Amino acid sequence: xxCDVLVIGASAAGLCAATAAAKGGAGVILMDRDLDQPTxxxxxxFEGMAARAGVQIDDCYVQKELDGMRIISPAGHGVTxxxxxxxxxxxxxxxxxxxxxxxxxxMLLSGEAQSARLDGSRRTVTTGSGAEEIDARVxxxxxxxxxxxxxxxxxxxxxxxxxxxxxxxxxxxxxxxxDEMFFQYWIGSMAPGWKATFSPxxxxxxxxxxxxxxHGQNVQSFFRSFLQxxxxxxxxxxxxxxxxxxxxxxxxxxPICVLPGEIVADSFMVTxxxxxxxxxxxxxxxxxxxxxxxxxxxxxxxxxCRSLSDYERQWNSEFFWEYRMGRAALETxxxxxxxxxxxxxxxxxxxxxxxxxxxxxxxAYSGAKVALARPSTIFDLVMNxxxx
Ligand SMILES: Cc1cc2nc3c(=O)[nH]c(=O)nc-3n(C[C@H](O)[C@H](O)[C@H](O)COP(=O)(O)OP(=O)(O)OC[C@H]3O[C@@H](n4cnc5c(N)ncnc54)[C@H](O)[C@@H]3O)c2cc1C
Numbered sequence: 001x002x003c004d005v006l007v008i009g010a011s012a013a014g015l016c017a018a019t020a021a022a023k024g025g026a027g028v029i030l031m032d033r034d035l036d037q038p039t040x041x042x043x044x045x046f047e048g049m050a051a052r053a054g055v056q057i058d059d060c061y062v063q064k065e066l067d068g069m070r071i072i073s074p075a076g077h078g079v080t081x082x083x084x085x086x087x088x089x090x091x092x093x094x095x096x097x098x099x100x101x102x103x104x105x106x107m108l109l110s111g112e113a114q115s116a117r118l119d120g121s122r123r124t125v126t127t128g129s130g131a132e133e134i135d136a137r138v139x140x141x142x143x144x145x146x147x148x149x150x151x152x153x154x155x156x157x158x159x160x161x162x163x164x165x166x167x168x169x170x171x172x173x174x175x176x177x178x179d180e181m182f183f184q185y186w187i188g189s190m191a192p193g194w195k196a197t198f199s200p201x202x203x204x205x206x207x208x209x210x211x212x213x214x215h216g217q218n219v220q221s222f223f224r225s226f227l228q229x230x231x232x233x234x235x236x237x238x239x240x241x242x243x244x245x246x247x248x249x250x251x252x253x254x255p256i257c258v259l260p261g262e263i264v265a266d267s268f269m270v271t272x273x274x275x276x277x278x279x280x281x282x283x284x285x286x287x288x289x290x291x292x293x294x295x296x297x298x299x300x301x302x303x304x305c306r307s308l309s310d311y312e313r314q315w316n317s318e319f320f321w322e323y324r325m326g327r328a329a330l331e332t333x334x335x336x337x338x339x340x341x342x343x344x345x346x347x348x349x350x351x352x353x354x355x356x357x358x359x360x361x362x363x364a365y366s367g368a369k370v371a372l373a374r375p376s377t378i379f380d381l382v383m384n385x386x387x388x
Contacts, residue, residue, distance in 0.1 A: 014140070033113075066183050080182070140269045191210040
């Protein structure tokens with residue numbers, strides 16, 4: 001088989017990369033090992049982030065609308081951030097973007113990519129048991145956190161891989177739980193380095209998860225203790241919360257705090273979670289930039305690393321600063337003790353934090369330069385802003 005662009009991974013980033021490449025005129029194959037029964041994790045999106053990434057949310061996959069998020073400290077102090085959000089039906093989401101890809105001319109293929117060998121100015125991708133080969137002018141690795149094709153091609157696609165947050169997320173069921181209007185996330189020692197989350201899915205359904213940095217990939221013990229904490233927190237609102245059912249569990253890695261590393265080589269690009277570009281909406285935008293550049297390069301007949309580096313340049317100009325700031329903020333969070341998180345949330349509670357408004361912007365931008373040099377100063381900065 002031959003094509004201009006072969007995309008490995010039909011999730012958020014890969015679907016957008018394939019669609020953009022096909023719209024740019026390339027002949028595209030999109031391959032996934034779980035094409036028939038995808039089990040993707042991400043299920044919550046906020047309007048602000050989607051708008052920032054240029055993603056238009058489609059009603060067809062919105063399962064429940066949310067009014068915002070609540071950040072909760074270990075002692076239970078809450079800060080409310082009003083912001084339109086969505087719990088999405090992930091199967092409908094995947095089907096919708098698969099449909100758009102097919103409409104743009106993408107050919108879908110079931111199979112597992114093993115490696116992407118460079119042959120002159122093309123790549124040969126070996127699939128499954130090695131029996132089949134696909135010959136592509138550009139291969140895009142959108143295969144998620146493990147990025148096996150990229151690593152086998154000799155790339156280190158993320159910087160700071162030790163900072164990946166390893167996650168365990170359960171779908172749960174309890175009368176009324178899914179009808180809550182706020183996404184909630186707890187910060188502190190119940191999920192060191194990042195967060196524990198509650199996302200209401202409508203009716204009786206919700207998801208509960210922990211995302212932990214610096215404690216290895218098995219985060220089950222953190223999940224168990226969060227579950228207890230969550231039930232204690234909700235006991236006043238729900239009778240019999242102890243009987244809440246766990247329906248299914250998913251595990252994975254969230255590259256929330258890493259930065260993209262080597263994401264371009266001759267005839268090769270890496271995008272989405274595989275490239276440390278965390279989050280659904282931002283992964284979709286990264287995939288779109290990647291696919292657009294891949295199509296332009298194949299049309300011009302130059303798929304060298306130099307030519308494909310336009311992707312890296314565009315991504316850096318749109319997002320690098322924001323990711324760098326996010327990393328500095330999470331480095332601060334990792335260093336905070338529970339009583340400091342409590343103090344922070346207590347001093348912010350009652351203030352209106354508007355996600356696209358001046359308070360957060362002031363916090364983010366006025367301290368940016370200092371924070372990059374000394375991340376712990378973000379804590380002092382926010383405390384001062386909260387007082388002022
Ligand atoms: C538990 C959990 C919950 C999360 N929740 C959210 C959330 O609510 N909102 C949010 O914005 N972000 C969330 N994230 C982060 C988000 O999931 C990722 O940033 C994003 O999904 C990455 O998307 P992706 O398209 O890059 O890759 P993935 O979604 O990881 O998909 C990779 C695809 O590649 C395929 N694949 C892998 N290897 C191969 C191979 N060798 N050959 C062929 N196919 C292959 C897989 O089958 C899969 O379909 C969550 C992460 C985790 C772990």
